[in-house]
Amino acid sequence: MEAINTPQAAYSPLTEFSNVLRSEFTKLRSVRSTYWTLFTAVILTIGLGAIAAVVVPGHLHLEDRATFNGARLSLGGVNLAQIAIGVLGVLVITSEYGTGMIRATISAVPQRRMLLAAKGVVFAVTALVVGEVASFAAFFVTQAILAGQHPPAFLGRNLQASISDPGVLRAVAGAGLYLAVLGLLGLGLGTIIRASAGAISALFGLLFVLPIFSAAVLSPSEQNTINPYLPFNAGRDIFTVHAGSGDLGPWSGFGVFCIYAVVALVVACVVIKRRDA
C-alpha cells in the first residue's frame, strides 16, 4: 500500500506544529459563523465611522472646537466590532466543547498546550489581519466622507485627519492589535469556562461591567487610581488618538491589557492539560 504519510522519524516538532496550525486554520475557515462574525466586525467598524462622518459635522457646536478629531471619529466602530471578535475568540474553543468535537481534536493532538497555542496563533493572526483591514478601511472611508463636508467656520480647519498626524497611524494600527489581543482573552476564558454563554458573559463582564462596578462601590479617588488599569480602559488607550489625563498612555495601557490576556491563557494552559476532555 502506498505510504500515507512521511515516516514517523522525519516528523520534527516544527512540522508537527505547522500541521496543527494548518488543521486549526481549516477548522476556522470551514464554519459559517467565522465569516458572519468577521464580516459583522468589518461592517460595524467601517459603517459606524462612515455614519458618524455623515451625521456629526452637522451637529458640531462651538464647544466642540477643541476636541473634534476626525481620526477618533473613524475608530468609534471598534467599540462595536470588539463584541464580534470577542465572541468568535470564545467560540474557537467552546464550540468544540459544545459539540463534543474536542474529543476528536485531543485524540488527534494529545499535546494539549500545543493545540491551544495553535488555536491562539491562528485566531490572533486572523483577527489581526481582519482588524487592521477594518480599521484602516474605516479611517480612509471616514476621512474621505469628512473631506466632502463643509467644516463650520468656527473650527478654523478641515474636518478630516491625515494618517501622518501625530498618533493617528498608531491609533489606527492599534485598533487591529487591540482586537487580536481581545480575541486571545476570549480564547483563554473560553478554554477555562468551556461553555459559550458563560465565557462570553465573563469576557464582556470584564470589559464592560467592571467599570460600572467600580463606579458603584469605589470612591472617586480610588476610581482614579484603579480605573485606568481595568481591561477595557487600558486596552483602548492603543486606539485612542489623544490620551486623556488619567490614561496610562497607548503602549503602557496596551501592555496592561496584554497581561490580562496572558494571565487567561496561562490559566487555560494549566486547566486544559489537567482536566478530562
Added chain:
Amino acid sequence: MIEAFGLTKRYGDKLAVDDLSFTVPAGQVTGFLGPNGAGKSTTMRMVLGLDAPTAGSVTVNGRPYVEYRRPLLEVGALLEAKAIHDGRSAYNHLLCLAQSNGIRRSRVDEALDTVGLREVARKRSGGFSLGMGQRLGIAAALLGDPKVLMFDEPVNGLDPEGVLWIRNLLKKLAGEGRTVFVSSHLMSEMSITADRLVIIGRGRLIAETTVDEFLKGGTGNFVRVRSPQADQLVRLLKAQGVTAVRDPDGALSVTGVKLEAVGDLAGANGLTLHELSAHTASLEDTFMELTRDSVDFRTDDGALDPALVPAES
C-alpha cells in the same frame, strides 16, 4: 495491542472503573461487553488519554497514547456519534483531522468512499442522521490507516444494512492483522462479531475469555429437573450446598452440578423425576448471570429495565 494495568477512574465518590486489567491482542475482534454504565466509555477515553486514570495505566502497542506525536497513524477511534461541529462539512471535518497528523489529503476521499459518504461529503454535517454520523466517525478512525481500532457502540443507530456493514468491516480489519476493540451492551451482537470478550460490570472485570470458551463455560450451564416432589429435591440439593431456582413452569434450574449427580441423588432418595436434562445457557443468559450482581438498575424479575438504564454518556 492494548494493555490495561489496574486501570481505575473515580468521579467524586463514584468508582467508574475499578482496578481493570485486560489485554486486547492484534488480529482479532475483541468485544468489550457490559451493561450501560459499566464503565466501557470511560475506559476507552482513558485509552485515548482523554481522561486521566485515578490509578493504573494503559498502553497502546507498548506506549501510552499521549506519547504518540501522530496518534491517528497508531489508533483510530470512534468514541461517540456526531462528535462533530454541526456547521462543518464531513470533508472538512476529516480534512482538519488529517492535517493535524500530517496525513495526505487524498486519504480523506478514500475514507469517505470506504464509509459511503462521498455523496454528502460537502454538506453540513448538522443534517446527518445518527447512522451517517457513525459512518463519519468511522471514516475519521480509518484516516491514518491505524494498526489499532477502537469503536464505542458502533452499531447504535444503524439500520440493519449498516449493522451488517459494521460486522464485516470489523472482521475485515481484524483479518488484516489489526487490533480491533469494540464495545457493546448487546451480547447477541458480540456473539456474532467478536472472537474474544472482555466483560465488565460496575467498572470491574468479570471475565476475559474467548467467545467459544464463554459459550461452553461451566458458569452458564444448568440442569433442568421436573419432579412432583420438587420441594424435597430442593432440600436435598441445599444440603449438598447446591442451589436450585424454581422456574415459572415449576421446573427447577440447578447450576454447578452434573446431570448424573442430580439423577443419583433423586434415585437414592426414591424421588420421581419427570424430566432431567442438561442445558447450555445462551451467551445472553450467561452474560445476564455474570453481570447480575453488577447491574445498577434492575426490575423485579431480574431483567434490565430499559427505562431505568441510563444512556451512557
